[in-house]
Amino acid sequence: MKKRIKLPLKTSFGMLSGYAKDRIVEQIKLIAFVIIYLVAFQMIILQVPLANALPIAGGIAMVVFGLAFFLEGLLLGLMPLGERVGVKLPTKVGIAFIAIFGIFLGFGSTVAEPAISSLRSAGANVTAWDAPMLYMLLERQTSALVYSIGAGVGIAVATGMFMFYYELSIKPFIFIIIPAVLAMSLVMTFDSTLSSIIGLAWDSGAVTTGAVTVPLVLALGIGVSRAASKNKASSGGFGIILLASAFPILSVLTLSLVLRSSSPEATTEDRFFSPEYRESALRLFDDNDDLLQHAFSRGNEVGRKAFFADEEQYYQTLNQLANNPEITGKLLGNETLDSWLSRKASEQERKYIASVKTEPLQISSGVQLASVLKDESKIALQAVIPLTIMLLLVLTLLLREKLRYRDEFALGILFAIIGMTLLTSGIRLGLGPLGGQVGAQLPRAFSKEAKFIESKMITPFDTTVVFSSITIDGNTKQFFNLTEDNEIKTVEFFPERYDKLNNIYEYVITRAPLLGPKLTVIGILLVLLFAFGMGFGATMAEPGLNALGITVEELTVGAIKRSQILFVVSLGVGLGLVLGVIRILYDIPLIWFLLPGYLALMPLTYMSESGFTAIAWDCGGVTTGPVTVPLVLAMGLSIGNELSVVDGFGILAMASFMPIITVLSFGLITRARQKRIVKTSTEENDE
């Protein structure tokens, strides 16, 4: 046996730097498109300079390093562990135990991963009076929601194990489960209370399969399939991700059916907050204070006024909000008064608060890097460690096996944790705010009038600073110079915004629409183009999809390359997002897209080869991950806000079924090419 080679430090350093450089350059190539796209769109098309460019750049750098570390951690640590457990399970235990293990694994991974927070972000604008059932599931019955999604994923993993153990094709499962889910959604469309849940249910399916669950469950499935398979009909290990996307939809729809009776009916805002309706309203809130907080954080002036028995109490509360920090915190939660005034307060409320406020407004400071890293590292540890320990215990205690390269495995887990921390922090500090900035500006493309951004109260306002200026056609306009952040700006003065009594001037910042009112169609096309580009670019960088692509390339020995999978799936997601935005723009019910979409998949699935079908359906489940979801939600919520649409749900579901169509089509084209080699050669040699 050869002795251990001791490499000189220079050689080791050279090897390490080459290896690190390759990984990082690979990630830069994948994420470059979406970053350049977003920045170019913001600066060239929307013509708005990028704010906070330096923190955003720093955040993006963290994303690049995070992706590199995370992916490497998956390949060194998590996936070999999953595969080893999968390969050994069928040889040592029976299918019953494997199925039970699958349930625990699926449930555990769902509860551990922070996917549910994406759903709550999507539901940030959901109001208790418009969509009471939706509000109840997201805010009141959060545990029930998480557990039902977890149960769905657990059953999915168990079913997947069963499928691999008995080498069943995935097609029967698709033909049974998908129509069942579609039928249930269709029936629920006709109930006004339950119809709001459909978007949430389908998006739950889309977000469950997170960055850690996907590669782990994939590797496990491949291991089991490799150990158990003896014939050609098996799916080769793919298919669990599809099941883990479909079963949670069923479980959430079922949960909503069960909880339907405890939810009040949808109603108008003022009726909801009125004292007469209080008993019904309190089914969704702990107490009056909680209800009032909802009126402030998500309601409008009409709702807030309706809450109080008389106007005097309402104005008293506003006064306390302005001057009592304790009350501010109680009514607005984590939001600052400054941000609330811009976001939710009506013009009258803003004026009133400015008039009674005794101290200047506190401008909130930016997010601290250290606290973000601390929060995200906790989440990363929670996502990775419990699953790893569970699998290690099963491997060492039950299966009595050892891992081959233990030091590589430990390094891999460390990389995965560091990578996930850097990735999610970078998204929070860089990519998310970038997407948010572009997303916030996006509705300008199709809006017909100037959009209100924020307003600032200037008090006491000295009218001597106002000066006049004349235009060519003889009209006079008034202006004043405003000093802000040590910069001087000349701002137009509107007399109607000056409150003489209280000596306050309301300085309103608006952004003009991008195109004229006659060019709204072009504006909409611009938004759709943006949606496509963002979906395409963000999907290319998804770590889960990269892991899937690497696995597909390995199993097909390079016949299907990772780059091909990435391209075809990203194309599908781009197209899906276009449909998602159309849905929001024209407020089309989600089922009108889902039903034809998934029905179109049935004949494609029937015609495709079994192994490839499983790969294609898994691609659909993998797409919505830590990179895509924040960007997509920022865009969806912003457009939804502009159009006062209830919720941002449904976009993620669109980004899940379109890739399946594109991948299955790609599979059919490839198969036709294979047949071409054989077919033409037969025709040539016919005697």
Next chain:
Amino acid sequence: MNKDTKTQNKGLSPSRAVWKTQIDKGVHSPHRVSRITCITNKLFSDKIVEQIFKLGIESVFDETGRTVREFIYPRNFGLPGSTVKNQSTPVDVFRFTVQRKQARMVMDYLVKAGEFHIPGRGTIFSQDLIEFAKKEPPFVVFDDVEGEADHSIPYLDKLSYVICVLSVPGSGDKMAKVALDLGVCVPLITHGISNDLRDQLGLIRITISPEKEVVHLIMPEQDTESIVKLLLEEGRLDRPGRGFIYQTPISYGLIDTRMRVGRQEYAASMEQIIAAIDQLKGNTFWRKRLDTEGNEKINKELWHPDDNCEISIISDEDAEDILKSAGMKAGATGSTVSRLKILASGTKSHKVSSLIQSTFSVSADKTNDVVDALLEHSAVGIKFTERLHVLDSPAAYIQSF
């Protein structure tokens, strides 16, 4: 192994030496068999497997791979000329052993089932080797087999099976392109794993990928040396750590000549003409190439003609480490591991976790020791699924550290 036995075996080829040694030992009985390899498009795999089982052969080993061909498309937008792209097609590589005397007839049935005489359908060939297994391959009763087969198929003989094990990712496609450009054959690419160098390093091993791309080429024996030298130059295999090449002999076979798919400019393609002349001549000697330039550049010290042996052992995945260390202790420089599946006929189910094939390319003087060590540490002779094959390798190009 003692000095006397070594002296006795000096005149014999490596496989013969192994045969003699093991017969003398009396623990494991070797069998003289033919290993048939079918490289077939996945669309036809089921047909081939069905035919193999119909012949009474109980189990087949299946490895996944891909073949590379040139696809010729007309240029976009009506521009003149064509674009040539290399495209991969997934294939199954089936391997099984039969009694030597029956190999030809078995192949006739498979050629009929898979239509291997038609270019584009795949490749089938037979290699004579020594096998150690629990049971000898079954005797095929051809009278009981339904259907007739053509027994006058003009197989090509005097062929070489050249295997290139490449360490640099992406080099498989480059080498396949070289082979296609030279018009050698339709290259087959499979994946292998080799941890030989990695296991000697500490954690720094994560910077070296364990995955190897194994390129399989079949070519006329007389051309082998010149083509291999070209491949060595193109693949820069004279540099350490980039890989190695070795060749093993093929008794006879039908080779897929469909290297190009797509627009054909003449009434017959070059491959069709070559295949027709091969058939008329009954051999490939007529197309001996002239010696190519640059073969002087190849380091003669690292070129080992008439000196090697391919030892491959099929075992459970768990046995990989034990077998590798046993082989290396006995003198092998390392092994390449590939994943296999076993397909069994009837209701036989083999509860195996998964199978691997560890392939050692060993110099002649070490062969006996390595085979001895491997047999000692394996379950060959005990488990039905485990086999050891010994095949003479007339030439190899291997860099050693």
